[in-house]
Amino acid sequence: MPKINLNELDPEFKHRVAEQPGGEGLKACFGCKACTAACPIQPIDKRYDPRKIIRMALLGMKKQVLESDFIWLCSSCYGCQEVCPQNVRFTEVMYAIKNLAAQEACIPPGLTAQRSLLKKHGRLYEVGEFENEKRLKIGLPPIIEHAEDFDVLLPDQTVEKDPGHSSTFHNS
């Protein structure tokens, strides 16, 4: 990793993370590394290191955190959260960080596609005649979409990409 340029740090970043739902525990971290030891991703992809992500967030390395693609590598297994002596609740902190990245329009394309499907159908898979025929054959009741509720429930996405900002996902 290149040297940290103090002028590029954002001292407000840690507060923004902590203000997100689930992000409250971030500032309680005392750096013991239990989270990293418990993480099943870290041995496979060294870029995903919970303690390092916490330090980066606390230091204010907003750009390096939000624009990275490694923040999307959390499998949400809750291993880190279970072992944390400070109750940082790092799995939830990761969701807070990813929510901020989404606000800055750094979103992997698969996730926006899932959201569009949900808004349109109320489910991850569209249910048509084919699916219900298959269900009927095995004696299962049909699945009926109630898509109209989801259009009301989920607002239109208003996130716009910050023009000064590049993300791996958007370039790919």
Place this chain on the structure above:
Amino acid sequence: METLLYLGCTVPIRNLNYEVSARLTAKALGITFRDIEEFGCCGFPLKSLNVEDMMVTAARNLALAEREDLDICALCNACAGTLNEVAHQVRTNPEIREKINRRLKPLGLRLDGNVKVRNYMRLLWEEIGIEGIAKAVTRPLNGVTLAPHYGCHYLKPSELNVGFDSPEVPRTLSDLITATGAKVINYPSLLDCCGGGLLGMSEEVANAMAVRKLQEVSASGAHALVLVCPFCNVMYEGQQKKIAKSTGIDLKTPVVYYPQVLGLALGMTSEELGFKLNRIKPKELLEIVEG
């Protein structure tokens, strides 16, 4: 007892063997599953983008259940975990409760968060009990050896599962399997995460997470790996061929759902239990049970 069956998105489209075996075994054990056709996605896929969107999507289902004054039984670990988490938050945090209800209002729904959410295995464990299941068994699965896989969201976060099972030394699924007369193996990667949550982000990392368990179970001589979650199934059954190919490891681990195993022990046929939809056939297991 009566409960609402919550299917989620994946099970009723991709895992009909899980759904059909859950329905049949519940009926045989005196559990009445009621369907609500309005149930939709649990909200889990939205959590990375916006936690509040996830919460209102979950809350919609919970409010529908509260209106019926019935608990929820889910088949997917991610659904059960998400619905349970949101019920807990809405019940205990007035600020969140108000925020969520403001967004539910246009749908004519309201949520207090008192609805109880359990996955099917927890329901079996708590309502029927191991002894109750053992008593109902008409065809003990003698000679069958099985490897349990709990899945992360079955056990964690443990703060949402107080009084149920231990995230470090879990036993409920092993005991549920033992109640069918089958033998359970313990193995080092028992608690491994399947990696399913990552498949959409990095197939390479996800596959690397699944391989150890598949290899160990394959080498253990167990007749099948027993799952309770369709997300785990995507990795252990759906990805198994690809993983074998990319690693060069010879993997042929049949993957089954717990209610399928239970159904066999309750005397149901493999055909009724949807075994033809299992992609890696548990041939030896079925030969032992059905001859």
